[in-house]
Amino acid sequence: MPSPTPVLSPASAVDAPNDDPSTPTFSQTAWRRTAEIRRAIDVHPFLTGLADGSLARETFVEYMRQDALYLVDYGRALASCAQRAVDAEDVIFWSGSAEGAVREERSLHATHIDGLAVASRSPTTTAYTSYLLAVSARGSYAELVAAVLPCFWIYDDVGRRLRASVDDLANHPYGDWISTYGDPAFTAATRTARRVADRVAHCADAGTVERMHAAFAQASRYEWMFWDAAYRHETWPV
Numbered sequence: 021m022p023s024p025t026p027v028l029s030p031a032s033a034v035d036a037p038n039d040d041p042s043t044p045t046f047s048q049t050a051w052r053r054t055a056e057i058r059r060a061i062d063v064h065p066f067l068t069g070l071a072d073g074s075l076a077r078e079t080f081v082e083y084m085r086q087d088a089l090y091l092v093d094y095g096r097a098l099a100s101c102a103q104r105a106v107d108a109e110d111v112i113f114w115s116g117s118a119e120g121a122v123r124e125e126r127s128l129h130a131t132h133i134d135g136l137a138v139a140s141r142s143p144t145t146t147a148y149t150s151y152l153l154a155v156s157a158r159g160s161y162a163e164l165v166a167a168v169l170p171c172f173w174i175y176d177d178v179g180r181r182l183r184a185s186v187d188d189l190a191n192h193p194y195g196d197w198i199s200t201y202g203d204p205a206f207t208a209a210t211r212t213a214r215r216v217a218d219r220v221a222h223c224a225d226a227g228t229v230e231r232m233h234a235a236f237a238q239a240s241r242y243e244w245m246f247w248d249a250a251y252r253h254e255t256w257p258v
């Protein structure tokens with residue numbers, strides 16, 4: 021069967037700052053190794069529907085409800101990065117991102133979700149947040165940094181391409197979501213998160229770097245699953 025054509029334009033080449041181009045950084049290698057997952061994200065009907073505005077409103081609201089649950093635990097994982105970071109600059113970056121995850125995105129959510137509707141955590145939201153909290157509790161700092169990175173990077177990558185593909189954001193049904201993640205401030209945060217991961221990997225032993233790659237790939241898979249679960253209105257089987 022021919023693979024569906026993505027509505028989004030092709031992903032940008034890896035644009036990591038790299039002082040020694042002959043040796044790829046951790047993030048460049050991680051991005052390349054997860055190319056198939058991102059291709060699956062680009063052709064997912066949730067995202068193609070988001071891009072052309074045809075995504076059903078209830079599906080978007082279901083996504084937002086699950087995301088509100090996800091973001092609080094994601095904020096906890098970022099706070100755990102802050103707690104374990106060595107450099108003061110990194111403590112500032114992670115703690116600011118933790119606050120941003122919990123606070124700022126609430127405003128986006130408030131415009132789309134009826135405040136009274138309480139969602140229960142879907143199987144995929146449970147799996148993704150439990151995974152992040154398990155790495156926060158039991159993994160190394162290096163592994164945790166790798167596990168939180170796809171959340172930044174995949175949204176920045178998808179957000180920028182969605183923004184470029186939409187002509188009139190003001191009249192797009194999901195224009196505010198697209199503007200949030202297609203914002204240059206978001207690209208700067210992603211770049212900082214990548215730099216931290218690359219710095220940590222540079223000083224880590226080979227086994228730790230492999231665990232970082234496994235964590236990056238696992239979180240990337242969960243990002244695909246998160247959109248897919250919302251699209252299917254996933255519920256518990258029993």
Ligand SMILES: Cc1ncc(C[n+]2csc(CCO)c2C)c(N)n1
Pocket residue numbers: 087090091094117118120121125171172173175243246
């Ligand atoms: C499932 C899921 N994954 C990633 C994001 C995007 N995101 C949430 S917090 C944050 C960094 C700090 O604000 C980023 C990039 C999301 N909203 N939901």
